Amino acid sequence: MDMNEKLSFACDYAKGAHPDILRRMMETNMIKTAGYGLDEISESARNRIRKACECERAAVEFLVGGTQTNAVMVDALLKSYQGVIAAETGHISVHEAGAIEANGHKVLTIPHQYGKISAGAVEKYLEDYYHDANHEHMVMPVMVYLSHPTEYGTLYTKAELQAFRNVCDKYGIYLYVDGARLAYALSCPENDVTLTCLAELCDAFCIGGTKCGALFGEAVVVPEPEKIPHLFTIIKQHGALLAKGRLLGIQFDELFRGDLYMKIGKPAIESAARIRKALLEKGYRLYFESPTNQIFVVIENDALKRLGEKVEYGFWEKYDDYHTVIRFAADWGTTEQETAALIEIL
Amino acid sequence: MDMNEKLSFACDYAKGAHPDILRRMMETNMIKTAGYGLDEISESARNRIRKACECERAAVEFLVGGTQTNAVMVDALLKSYQGVIAAETGHISVHEAGAIEANGHKVLTIPHQYGKISAGAVEKYLEDYYHDANHEHMVMPVMVYLSHPTEYGTLYTKAELQAFRNVCDKYGIYLYVDGARLAYALSCPENDVTLTCLAELCDAFCIGGTKCGALFGEAVVVPEPEKIPHLFTIIKQHGALLAKGRLLGIQFDELFRGDLYMKIGKPAIESAARIRKALLEKGYRLYFESPTNQIFVVIENDALKRLGEKVEYGFWEKYDDYHTVIRFAADWGTTEQETAALIEIL
Amino acid sequence: MDMNEKLSFACDYAKGAHPDILRRMMETNMIKTAGYGLDEISESARNRIRKACECERAAVEFLVGGTQTNAVMVDALLKSYQGVIAAETGHISVHEAGAIEANGHKVLTIPHQYGKISAGAVEKYLEDYYHDANHEHMVMPVMVYLSHPTEYGTLYTKAELQAFRNVCDKYGIYLYVDGARLAYALSCPENDVTLTCLAELCDAFCIGGTKCGALFGEAVVVPEPEKIPHLFTIIKQHGALLAKGRLLGIQFDELFRGDLYMKIGKPAIESAARIRKALLEKGYRLYFESPTNQIFVVIENDALKRLGEKVEYGFWEKYDDYHTVIRFAADWGTTEQETAALIEIL
Amino acid sequence: MDMNEKLSFACDYAKGAHPDILRRMMETNMIKTAGYGLDEISESARNRIRKACECERAAVEFLVGGTQTNAVMVDALLKSYQGVIAAETGHISVHEAGAIEANGHKVLTIPHQYGKISAGAVEKYLEDYYHDANHEHMVMPVMVYLSHPTEYGTLYTKAELQAFRNVCDKYGIYLYVDGARLAYALSCPENDVTLTCLAELCDAFCIGGTKCGALFGEAVVVPEPEKIPHLFTIIKQHGALLAKGRLLGIQFDELFRGDLYMKIGKPAIESAARIRKALLEKGYRLYFESPTNQIFVVIENDALKRLGEKVEYGFWEKYDDYHTVIRFAADWGTTEQETAALIEIL
Structure with a gap:
């Protein structure tokens, strides 16, 4: 429950952690281990992830946050004069305060459709670049950045990912x-992109x-770890190496114990589906279809004001002078009661 | 206890956290709060730190790790063409994988004595810089970086800090x-440098x-927060903004509840004093005197080999072909039993 | 004449320098002067530029090239987490190989009309930025970059510049x-933007x-030089400080002797006007109106092939499958004979 | 002659250029060529340099200045987390205003002897680095930077360069x-390091x-050009690509016409030898022996004051409270009369 007692569907990072994680953290608290992820728990977590990806030889490293992860990985794969292609709505394009540029790399944006870009658009971008007589005066594009799900909660299909892979090759x-x-x-x-599929098609990805x-x-x-030698040092240079690395190991070791990570999102997907259905039944307009844990609604401003008194939501964007697009986000811990309470309010 | 059952005095970041911290983390786990440190627990922690520093108007921000903190703060205070003066043994000089340089700043090193530099040496550096007819072709020094305790466990006095402040002014x-x-x-x-003293004398410091x-x-x-406008965005750009910022808030709110932080190091100081005394009694040679939780011993290589079978220590440096300098580190959770066990082994 | 004997209107930097400049370079060749622009000739050039701008207190520095100049000045004015707003066709946005990003700054692009952007669009961008609840997670826009003439040869009016100034204020x-x-x-x-006008309205500009x-x-x-302290060191750090700085001094001292710089472009403007007139008379289609030394023509691909055998032109962009947009550029040294020869060929 | 009529031995970049260069610049002034070094004159210069180095397949690029060149080449060869080993007196260590760090790389300094370092000291540095258990937390050294002649005018021997090559391998x-x-x-x-020798032993060098x-x-x-793909774009990104690249081509085409570059320094070497001899005869103390065009003298402060009224010299460093080290620099254009005049004054 929200500290200030209001129902909250504002974002999916408002709570703490899955109970199994906290329990393990308690159990291991006074154990002494090696630092910097060189401990046995982290190694166990790495192996579980390798197994889940069906990729025994993968390098697996744990970082603290998302912006940090993107900044480190883009910098690790790009040379100083190279850039990364992304949707103009990509997290690295807009909401990382220039973390990619801080490392000297340009984000080369292309238009999106509800957060997605197409392999065709990327291919066109690359064709145009190499056909431009002045391309050596321009930033060299050497990476495609995708988020899955996207910032709009939309999904790529395995076939789409394969098409990106083909263009990249x-x-x-x-x-x-991402x-x-x-x-x-x-x-x-709706999703057919598995961890195995990501390991087959990506040069790097994060979970x-x-x-x-x-x-x-x-x-x-x-x-293929040889693609990024010295990733440990790169992480350290970025200030992204956690001293007590086992804290990350513990969390991923629990998330990948059994199939927890594969099903942990289910309550959120079910909640979102119920909310979407209720919204449509109550005559609300969805901004667009997105199948995952985020729901985007176009809402009249006065109605929004009333809603805001009872529930926390995410502001997405102004729709017109009279309407606003808002976002509800369910998460792994959203309960049926919370979902029912929101539907009641709507 | 060490996972692999060996006594460990290798470093002071091998365990988890103080029990109060874990307890609070459990209690608050399912509460939803605002992200990025904008929550009430973080605000409470900020206020407790402000109070402990007797500096109501201070900006207080929470970051995840030490290298990250140094990189962010140096970058926040320096302009692109400016550098920071540090001991050649300073953490930023050696053990941060070039994190300062990654942001474009040069670390300008001066010789140390057991980790310490003097205000006089800094003044000399600055005098020489400004007297050099070519100084506009050189990196402009605009910050002094100190660590307290230093990487060698040594301490500055309040009078020494005041002397640095005078030179800086x-x-x-x-x-x-740091x-x-x-x-x-x-x-x-031995320490006379309080939090209040740091708040009076420093432009920024980290706890x-x-x-x-x-x-x-x-x-x-x-x-004086106006010295660093937009610190939030700077932190974000560095990939150093924790999404669930309250996790940092919780930890510092507990550490600064009552006087916990003021006394949490006591077991380590007492353990280190006992170990030092025992070492001297047993005829070992201390590399130098350091009054805090780290102990530096010159040890004969064969003896070291035997020692290594029973206890984990930190390698510090080669002394000569026959001797090595090693480090023992006690921490906030070191027990009297562990100390006794180490002394027994020595 | 072109080395390979073909008429060339490909660009405006294919020749050497105005004869007065070479003459002065010869005359002063064996004189010894101070380096790095600290010589008397550079000082004279600075004073002439200050006078031409009616701004006695301006700082004037000489750099070697355009990309270098933009990179240095953007970096000099921006803090590490700040970005610059520019047309998506701005030179810094596309054709500087990421030189702005190399220094850690993001180029924030907005749509253009024939190379120009509007003060209104910039104001909208800034409004949206500050209204966005997440703007502290985004790159902070603190500069507007304009080129005059633009990359498309178009011009801003003094009134338009004033409008930008108002938004900036x-x-x-x-x-x-630029x-x-x-x-x-x-x-x-057509131009009403004078040097005086630039000095009044800009925080910095380059000639x-x-x-x-x-x-x-x-x-x-x-x-207002106090806006950029230590510009000399910033230039040096960027590898942009010319050892024999007087070579730049000589060139600008000659360009600003009398009113040479004010009229040196006249032959190009007259040539371009004649070419435009001839193109229209011969039934060619201009891509758009631009009043300066560049002419943009939509030309059928077969006709272009024939043209290319007799004259060098600049490729601008593909128009459709059957047409191409090309650019002719006249320069300060274009002769009436060259212009006549081109018109003859068209 | 100096503009202000005083004899000057202050530095070796106070004059313009060799007359052949200016003549060629005059001759080619109104020719139109391709920009950015893609012209025929630059290609001719490249071929002459390749021939002089006996290395037909070398990539040769022309840049404007020294700091720029070092910054570009270090950045071109290093990855973001790597550093360069240099003498603590190396130009990149001190007098480039942090240009190397501005690109994110650390200069790892080792002590010098009159500007020189030894292969043995570099090997020791590398051994220590790789033996340090924490080396992955440190900047990875992947380049040795030497200057020849050094900043002190001293020379490496071919055998010494070979020893560096062996350590690097x-x-x-x-x-x-450099x-x-x-x-x-x-x-x-005294020199036995030829261009051929540099081409055989170095991964890159500049002339x-x-x-x-x-x-x-x-x-x-x-x-071996494949060691630096896309060097053109790297140069452009650094703002170091000269639009009228032929200006660099012309200069090096003349310097490498016949054996001009091999002998152009001779007047300076002869002048410096005469000055050194005269200094010793007159009882002056040389600070150290250096065989090239720079002379370092320890001089009593009052004598220096008198000297300064008649001749411009370079301040090197304070020797003690009563003496100063100064530098005289002869250059390619120093005349016998100037040398005689200086000796007369001494």
Whole structure:
């Protein structure tokens, strides 16, 4: 429950962690281990992730947050004069305060459709770049950044990811997938992109913990580790190496014990589906269809004001002078009671 | 106890957190709060720190780790062409993988004595710089970086800090103190540098959590907040903004409940004193005197080999072909039994 | 004449320098002067520029090239977490290989109309930024970058510049004008933006030499020098400080002797006007109206092939599958014979 | 002659260029060529340098200045987390205003002897680095930076360079030689390091123009071009690509016409030898022996004051409270009369 007693669907990182994680943290609290992720728990977590990805030789590293993870991985894969292609709505394009540029790399944006870009648009971008007589005066594009689910909660299909891979292979560039909300894709019936699929198609990707049941933490997977030598030092240089690295190990070791991570997003997907159905029944207009844990509604401003007295929501964008787009986000811990309470209010 | 059952005095960040912290984390786990440190618990922690520093108007921000904190704060205070003066043994000089340089700033090193530099040496550096006809071709020094305790466990006195402040004022430059192990200074009888004193003399300083009872976290204090506008965005750009910022708030709210932080280092100081005494009694040679939780011993290589079978220690440096300097580190949770066990082994 | 004997209107930096410049360079060749622009000739050039701008107290510095100048000045005015607003076609946005990002700053692009942006669009951008609840997670916009003439040869009016100034004042941000082709504006009848006007309205601007009669060189003007302390060191850090700085001094001292710079673009403007007139008479289609030394023509691909055998032109962009947009550029040294020869060919 | 009529031996970049260069610049002034070094004159210059280095496949690029060249080449060869080993007196260590750090790389300094370092000291540094259990927390050294002649005018021998090469091969790191004053080595009887030798032993090196007869310009040679893909774009990103690149081509085409560059330093070497001899005869004390165009003298402060009224010299450093170390620099254009005049004054 919200501290200030108001129902909250504002975001999916407002709570703490899955109980199993806290329990393990308690159990291991006074054990002494090696620092910097060199401990046995972290190694166990790495192995569980490798197994879940069906990629025994992958490098797996744990970082604390999403912006940090993107900044480190883009910097790790790009040379100083290279840039990364992303949707103009991509997290790295807008909401990371210039963390990519802080490391000297340009984010090369292309238009999106509800958070998604297409392999065709990327191919066109690359064609235009190499056909431009002045391309050596321009930032060299060597990576495609995707988020799955996207910032709009939409999903890529496996076929779409394969198409990106093909374009990347054609031009010899990297494919990176930001899975900050990956658990919500994995629990979503519409999704056909598995961890195995990501390990097959990506040069690197991350598995989100912060929004998916952990206190904090993202697991980076590099299926072919030789692509990023000295990743440990790169992480350290970015100030992203956690001294008590086992705290990340513990969290991912629990998330990947059994199939917890594969199903942890299910309550959120079910809640979101119920909310969407209720909204449509009550005559609300959805801004667009998105199948995961986020719901985007176009709402009349006066109605919004009344709603705001009873529930916390996320402001998305101004729709017109009379309407606003808002976001509800369910999470791994959303209860049926909370969902019912929200529907009651709507 | 060590997972692999061996006594460990290798470092002071091998365990988890003080029980009060874990308890509070459990209690608050399912509460929903605002993200990014904008929650009420973080605000409470800020206020407790302000009070402990006797500086109501200070900006207080929480970051995850030490290298990150130093990188953010140096970058926040320096302009692109400016550098920071530090001991050649300073953490930023050696063991942060170039995190300062990654942001474009040069670390300008001066010789140390057991981790300490003197205000006189800094003044000399600045004099030489400004007297050099070519100084506009050189990196402009605008900050002094100190650690307290230093990387060698040594301490500055209040009078020494005041002397640094005077030099900084004379040249219009910043004084920054890295307090990654500050709790061990505050619990040390030899120490006369209080939090109030730091708030009076520094432009910014950090209060270490990671090595001082927290799972992770450093609290940055800026006594005159107008010196660093937009610190929030700077933190975000560095990938250093924790989504569930309250996790940092919880830890520092507990550490600064009552006088916990002031006394949390005491067991370590007492353990270290006992170990030092025992070492001298048994004929060992201390590398140098350091009054806090770290002990540096010159040990014959064969003896070291035998020791290593029973206890984990930190390698410090090669002394000569026959001797090595090692470090023992006690921490806030070191028990009398552990201390006795180590002394028994020595 | 072109080395390979073909008529060339490909760009405006294909020749050497105005004869007065080379003469002065010969005369002064064996004189010894202080380096780094600290010589008397550079000081004379600075004073002439100050006088031409009616701004006695301006700082004037000389740099070698355009990309370098933009990178240095943006970095000099921005803090590490800040960005610059520019047209998506701005030179800094596209054709500087990420030089702005290399220094950690994001170029925040807005749509253009033939190279121009509007003060209204900038105001909208700033309003949206400050109204966005997440704006502290985004790059802070603190500068507007304009080019005059633009990359499309179009011009801003004094009234338009004043409108930008008003928006900048409203939000407390900088206005920077890139005058790489400024001489062609100053010689253009449509232009009402004088040097005095730039000095009044801009926080900094540059006066192009490379494309305007010099061998190389851009003069940076900062009307209120206290806005950029230590500009000399910033230039040096960027590798942009010319050892024999007098070479830049000589060139700008000649360009600003009498009113040479004010009229040096005239031959180009007259040539371009004649070419435009001839194109229209011969039934060609201009891509858009631009009043300065560049002419943009939509040309059928087969006709272009024939044209390319007799004259060098600049490729601008693909128009459709059957047409191409090309650019002719006249320069300060274009002769009436060259113009006649081109018209003959068309 | 000095503009202010005083004899000047203050530095070796106070004059313009060798007459052949200015003549060629005049001859080619109104020719139109391709920009950015893609012209035929630049290609001719590249070929002459390749021939002089006996390395047909070398990449040769022309940059404007020394600091710029070092910054570009270090950044081109290093990854973001890597550093460069240099003498603590190296130009990149002290007098480039942090240009290396501005690109994110740390300069790892080792002690010098009159500007030189030894292969043994570098090997020790690398051994210590790799033996340090914490080396992954430190900046990874992957390049050795040497200057030849050094900032002190001293020379490496071919055997010494070979020893550096061996250490670099052993550790898989780069050897880069900064030849800003290379002509003065090549004209020096003590020197046995030829261009061929540099091409054989270095991963990259630069041939100085600015101090060696050119108006400005440094030629970068990369014997195995595949070591630096996209060097053109890297140069552009650094703001170091000269629009009228042929100006650099012209200068190096003249310097490498016949054996001009091999002998252009001879007048300076002869002048310096005469001055050294005269100094010793008159009882002055040389600070140390250096065989090239720079002379370092320890001089009593009152005598220096008198000397300063008649001749411009370079301040080197304070020797003690009563003496100063000054530098005289002869250059390619120093005449016998100037040398005689200086000796007369001494």
